[in-house]
Amino acid sequence: MSLPLALAVVALASPVASPKLWATVNVCDTAAHPDTIGVRAQMPGTGHRGQRMYMRIQVEYLDAATNAWRPVGTQGDSFRFYVGAATHKLRQGGMSFAYNPPASGSTMLRANVTFEWRRGSRVVYQAQKYTEAGHADAAQADPPGFSAAACEIRP
Numbered sequence: 001m002s003l004p005l006a007l008a009v010v011a012l013a014s015p016v017a018s019p020k021l022w023a024t025v026n027v028c029d030t031a032a033h034p035d036t037i038g039v040r041a042q043m044p045g046t047g048h049r050g051q052r053m054y055m056r057i058q059v060e061y062l063d064a065a066t067n068a069w070r071p072v073g074t075q076g077d078s079f080r081f082y083v084g085a086a087t088h089k090l091r092q093g094g095m096s097f098a099y100n101p102p103a104s105g106s107t108m109l110r111a112n113v114t115f116e117w118r119r120g121s122r123v124v125y126q127a128q129k130y131t132e133a134g135h136a137d138a139a140q141a142d143p144p145g146f147s148a149a150a151c152e153i154r155p
Contacts, residue, residue: 051086
């Protein structure tokens with residue numbers, strides 16, 4: 001028995017569960033970018049016209065006294081920015097953040113990225129990812145192909 005064509009609609013999978021949704025550290029205190037953490041993220045489109053994709057990057061530091069991750073604050077917050085229309089198959093976005101290293105010791109940094117697919121002001125899908133290694137296709141990496149879960153800034 002076959003369904004009428006009008007009932008044979010295939011639902012798109014949620015972009016939240018996609019393996020193409022990721023965040024990574026793509027720059028970490030290099031000669032070209034001293035005292036800087038760069039974060040790059042990728043999100044898949046849903047294919048729906050009228051939906052727009054956004055990201056927000058929030059850098060965190062590892063508090064050595066409590067061994068807990070804490071927000072850096074507004075200087076480590078990109079706030080929500082537009083990445084592209086959800087009709088795109090994939091979109092990458094990112095930002096670099098300067099960080100003043102401590103006089104001695106080092107600081108470990110990572111980022112928490114919030115992804116949103118919106119129709120107007122309504123959030124259709126939302127996801128969060130911490131930076132992770134293994135994304136050599138992250139654009140603008142320094143050095144090329146660099147991908148890490150965290151970044152250690154040294155004096």
